[in-house]
Amino acid sequence: MNILLKQQPMSTIPRKVIFDTDPGVDDAMALFYALAHPDIDVVGITTTFGNVYVEQAVTNALYLCALAGRSMPVTQGVGKPITKVAEAPPEHIHGADGLGNLPHRIALQGQPDPRTSAQFIVDMARRYPGEITLVAVGPLGNLAAALQLAPELPTLVREVILMGGTVLESGNVSPVAEANIWNDPHAADAVFTAGWPLTMVGLDVTHQLILPLTLFQNIAQHHQHIATDTLYHAVQFYSAFYSQHDPVVAHINGCYGHDVLAFVVLTNPELFTLQAGRVRVATDGLAQGQTMMRRKDISYPQHGWHDDIPPTQVCMDVQADACKAVIEATLMRPWLQTPEKSPAK
Ligand code: RIB
Ligand code: CA
Numbered sequence: 001m002n003i004l005l006k007q008q009p010m011s012t013i014p015r016k017v018i019f020d021t022d023p024g025v026d027d028a029m030a031l032f033y034a035l036a037h038p039d040i041d042v043v044g045i046t047t048t049f050g051n052v053y054v055e056q057a058v059t060n061a062l063y064l065c066a067l068a069g070r071s072m073p074v075t076q077g078v079g080k081p082i083t084k085v086a087e088a089p090p091e092h093i094h095g096a097d098g099l100g101n102l103p104h105r106i107a108l109q110g111q112p113d114p115r116t117s118a119q120f121i122v123d124m125a126r127r128y129p130g131e132i133t134l135v136a137v138g139p140l141g142n143l144a145a146a147l148q149l150a151p152e153l154p155t156l157v158r159e160v161i162l163m164g165g166t167v168l169e170s171g172n173v174s175p176v177a178e179a180n181i182w183n184d185p186h187a188a189d190a191v192f193t194a195g196w197p198l199t200m201v202g203l204d205v206t207h208q209l210i211l212p213l214t215l216f217q218n219i220a221q222h223h224q225h226i227a228t229d230t231l232y233h234a235v236q237f238y239s240a241f242y243s244q245h246d247p248v249v250a251h252i253n254g255c256y257g258h259d260v261l262a263f264v265v266l267t268n269p270e271l272f273t274l275q276a277g278r279v280r281v282a283t284d285g286l287a288q289g290q291t292m293m294r295r296k297d298i299s300y301p302q303h304g305w306h307d308d309i310p311p312t313q314v315c316m317d318v319q320a321d322a323c324k325a326v327i328e329a330t331l332m333r334p335w336l337q338t339p340e341k342s343p344a345k
Pocket of ligand 2: 021024050051138259
């Protein structure tokens, strides 16, 4: 049912995006891709817990923007799941600092915006009705909190694209659960049932694309800039984890790019094959965090699969080589500015 290639050409006006993130190495890749891409206008970054504690997420988002010579609102969001007990961040994947344990950081300009992430999302959606795209690549508590603050939010935002979940591919934190959904399944179910135009970029596609470490080495050599040097350092740590623990990645010294694909589907939808269907999240038990998709037109007797909201568009397939080429070409563009250092104390 309803399998289609995603064809939605970008307009020439850059798309206003709020980036909801738990940076995180692949989050950093995604942020740099968005900053480098001429069709994307990142109007703010909302942070959440996940790969790191939320305080570290704020620090990293500010640092990555400043490294690239860019300034924008960065807000602190939720620090724990709605119901379940928070787990410790996965230091073995992203490093204790979320960026592969950087040996040092330079002092740069930048302070967080005082609003919560949820308030910022609501404020921006009201200020630019129909214009904001939410690209969410961490646990979904900020989006769920924004829905609580403004139940009309689904009529105000243009689109939501999230990295999370999986339909046919095995999970990465349990046989059925992907990490972002697992970290806050109640928030995720609220997001999947809110009724906004929603695209899911899950492991079904992110596990089809392995990014070699040499790609990030080439980008760093090309730019000779502290931002891309920092990304290369972080990806070395992240790739070491994947190369040691994932048999599919083991023969390539590289990693999955998970979060960056949430932006590639925005800029290059023609590279993805989608299927439309209702998605719900298992919130308890052994299947906690599973994203279950209604893939057939069957009138199920069980409650919860009704059709009074638009279906989620789920990415099921990706043209992996073309996707990798787009990521490389975008990060090779001349997008970096000189970072502004903090005044000496
Ligand atoms: O499962 C992949 C997701 O979990 C990505 O968002 C990555 O950053 C991690 O948090
Ligand atoms: Ca992430």
